[in-house]
Amino acid sequence: MPRSLYGKLALVLLLLVVLIGLFYGAIGIYVTDLYDQEARQKLHRSLASDLIKEGLLAEDGTVDPEGLEHVIHMLMVINPSIEVYVLDAEGRVVSFSAPPGTVQRDRVGLGPVKRYLEDDGRLPIRGDDPRDRDGVKVFSAAPVGHPGSPEGYVYVVLGGQLYDNVTQMLAGSYVLRMAAAGLAAGLVFAFVAGLLLFGLITRRLRNLDGRVSAFKAGPSPARPVPAGRGSADEIDRLGVSFDAMAVRIEEQLHSLENADRLRRELVANVSHDLRTPLAALHGYLETLLLKEDLLDPEERRRYLEIAGRHSARLGKRVEELFELAKLDAAEAKPELEPFSLSELVQDVLQKFQLEAGRRKIGLHTEREKEMPFVPADIAMIERVLENLVSNALRHTPAGGQITVTVAAGERSARVQVRDNGEGIPAADLPSIFERFYRCRHGDGQDEGTGLGLAIARRIVELHHGTIHAESVPGQGALFTFTLPLDPDL
Numbered sequence: 274m275p276r277s278l279y280g281k282l283a284l285v286l287l288l289l290v291v292l293i294g295l296f297y298g299a300i301g302i303y304v305t306d307l308y309d310q311e312a313r314q315k316l317h318r319s320l321a322s323d324l325i326k327e328g329l330l331a332e333d334g335t336v337d338p339e340g341l342e343h344v345i346h347m348l349m350v351i352n353p354s355i356e357v358y359v360l361d362a363e364g365r366v367v368s369f370s371a372p373p374g375t376v377q378r379d380r381v382g383l384g385p386v387k388r389y390l391e392d393d394g395r396l397p398i399r400g401d402d403p404r405d406r407d408g409v410k411v412f413s414a415a416p417v418g419h420p421g422s423p424e425g426y427v428y429v430v431l432g433g434q435l436y437d438n439v440t441q442m443l444a445g446s447y448v449l450r451m452a453a454a455g456l457a458a459g460l461v462f463a464f465v466a467g468l469l470l471f472g473l474i475t476r477r478l479r480n481l482d483g484r485v486s487a488f489k490a491g492p493s494p495a496r497p498v499p500a501g502r503g504s505a506d507e508i509d510r511l512g513v514s515f516d517a518m519a520v521r522i523e524e525q526l527h528s529l530e531n532a533d534r535l536r537r538e539l540v541a542n543v544s545h546d547l548r549t550p551l552a553a554l555h556g557y558l559e560t561l562l563l564k565e566d567l568l569d570p571e572e573r574r575r576y577l578e579i580a581g582r583h584s585a586r587l588g589k590r591v592e593e594l595f596e597l598a599k600l601d602a603a604e605a606k607p608e609l610e611p612f613s614l615s616e617l618v619q620d621v622l623q624k625f626q627l628e629a630g631r632r633k634i635g636l637h638t639e640r641e642k643e644m645p646f647v648p649a650d651i652a653m654i655e656r657v658l659e660n661l662v663s664n665a666l667r668h669t670p671a672g673g674q675i676t677v678t679v680a681a682g683e684r685s686a687r688v689q690v691r692d693n694g695e696g697i698p699a700a701d702l703p704s705i706f707e708r709f710y711r712c713r714h715g716d717g718q719d720e721g722t723g724l725g726l727a728i729a730r731r732i733v734e735l736h737h738g739t740i741h742a743e744s745v746p747g748q749g750a751l752f753t754f755t756l757p758l759d760p761d762l
Contacts, residue, residue, distance in 0.1 A: 282475065283468055286464060286468065290467075294456065294460045297456070298453075298456065301456075307397065310411045310432075311411075313432065314397045314411040314431060315396060317431050320355075320413040320429050321413045321427040321429050322427075324415075355431060356369065356370055356429070357428075358370075359417075359428070362424055362425055363380070364386075364426075366403055367425065377405065377406050378401060382400065383426075386400060386414045386426055389412070389413075390416065398411070399411055399412075400414075402430060404430075410430050410432055411432065412430050477508045481508070481515060484515065547587065547590065547591070550583040550587040551583075551587060553580075553583045554584055554587065557576045560576060561576050561580075606735070607736055609648045610649075610650075611646035612649070614756070615640040615644045617651065617654060617655060617658065618640070618677050619638060620655075621659055621662060633671040634666060634671065634675060635673070635674045635675065637677070638676070638677045638678075638679070639678040641680055644681050647756050653735070654732070654736075654756070656732060657732050657754065658690075660726065660728060662677070664725055664726065664752075665692040668692065669695075669749075670695070673694055673749075674692070676689075676690075676692075677689070677690050682755075685756060686756050687755050688753070689753045690753075691750075691752075695746070696745055696746040696749055697742065697744035698746055699744075702742060706726045706727055706729075733756070738754055738756045739755050740753070740754035740755075741754075
């Protein structure tokens with residue numbers, strides 16, 4: 274059994290062609306023979322009656338020898354395959370035109386004869402062949418005497434043994450051989466055409482198998498995104514689905530590689546960001562322990578304040594790490610409740626008024642008079658606003674301005690935090706929402722942990738919103754995030 278799909282289809286097609294050839298050959302022979310019998314029986318429907326009219330029988334109902342000889346001579350000239358029999362009322366053979374010694378039955382069943390005389394139109398009707406104990410043939414029949422109570426029947430076999438002999442000779446005739454050759458040629462043509470069609474169909478499957486094997490050997494570094502075609506069949510759709518799956522798998526592999534890279538960077542960054550304040554905290558505390566008696570109260574207090582700042586910095590970083598890990602967890606879901614976004618912005622700005630005053634930075638808000646309530650987690654959105662405003666304060670010089678704008682569209686609310694500080698370098702702008710990514714400005718220092726904007730982005734994503742940043746270096750930055758007004762969006 275061939276292993277390939279094409280081989281299996283070819284073998285199945287060959288078997289079907291052979292079976293169809295045998296079936297149609299048998300059906301053709303059977304139908305042709307049946308049609309021939311029906312045509313002969315219809316054509317000779319009145320033959321038995323005509324023989325009676327031609328004087329086959331004497332006045333007493335017996336066979337007239339002269340009439341029988343005349344009929345036989347006439348039949349030999351016109352149709353030598355016809356055989357005439359005279360039956361009595363019980364179906365016994367009284368006389369016949371066949372050669373002496375050839376009749377093997379002395380009685381013919383009258384059931385077919387009576388059905389034939391009823392003329393119900395269902396032909397052919399086959400009756401007993403007197404020259405063959407088991408054979409049946411089509412016939413023509415007519416009653417002798419009154420049709421209601423006939424004295425006998427004239428029974429004409431339409432195709433005697435002479436006809437059978439001629440038929441057997443025709444079986445090897447040129448015409449029949451040509452017909453058989455034509456049928457065989459048609460079947461061979463159908464087989465070859467089927468092979469070609471199967472080849473065209475399976476070619477796409479072979480191509481798909483090649484793509485699958487190539488993908489199994491190793492994902493392609495660059496694969497175009499497949500586009501479906503409206504008129505494609507199942508094979509084309511399978512190919513498109515495989516290409517889409519391959520693209521998805523490759524994207525996931527790249528995502529996993531990128532996630533693994535970020536994980537390694539995360540470990541390195543966390544180690545660095547935690548080690549630095551821990552080392553500083555440990556150093557100042559160790560200094561206090563070693564020089565406790567040598568330090569005056571003012572110097573001791575300064576060391577404690579520095580250690581306290583490093584401790585607070587360390588606690589803040591640990592807190593942000595836990596917060597981001599919680600947001601990334603699958604169970605982190607916002608608890609939605611409608612609230613006034615304008616009032617929340619005003620409350621957040623109040624928290625930063627003292628720090629802004631100390632830095633001599635102006636805090637302003639712009640909002641529409643009528644703002645719809647926003648369905649969101651108020652604590653999470655407050656965290657987003659705090660991170661954005663805190664980030665703006667760190668990068669805005671004294672005398673600068675920070676403006677928070679709140680507006681509503683048809684389907685979402687929009688919040689913008691704008692400052693006129695140092696701005697974000699163009700090279701850093703695409704990566705500022707990445708974890709632990711911190712812009713290095715002119716002094717090379719940054720007080721942030723690199724997690725604030727990542728936390729803000731994750732919170733906005735959990736609310737099915739968007740967040741992005743715009744900046745012109747030296748002219749400030751603009752952070753914009755949106756929240757859907759419909760919680761089902």
